[in-house]
Amino acid sequence: MKKGIHPAYERVAFRDSTTGAVFVTRSTLRPSETIDIDGDAVPVVNVEVSSDSHPFWTGKARVHDSEGRVAQFNRRYGRGRTA
DSSP: OOTTSSOOOEEEEEEETTTOOEEEEEESOOOSOEEEETTEEEEEEEESOOTTTOHHHHTOOOOOOHHHHHHHHHHHHTTTOOO
8 A cells, every 4th residue: 555645544432312322333433522441541532423323223213104205106107006
């Protein structure tokens, strides 16, 4: 790899705004806010949704009425009619 053209790939924490859960990983993001983890100041990125609060991962996902939506589309735009 060429020297001096790649961004710094360092330890960064991602904090879920909804639940307050913190996930530490590596990233090229360099936010100005930091958080203390294990005695080390780590830059933190606040995110609105993570696997800790997303309905799919928490088991609280809603099932959409897809058959009703298809029928509504067909009624509205005339699909399914024979000419």
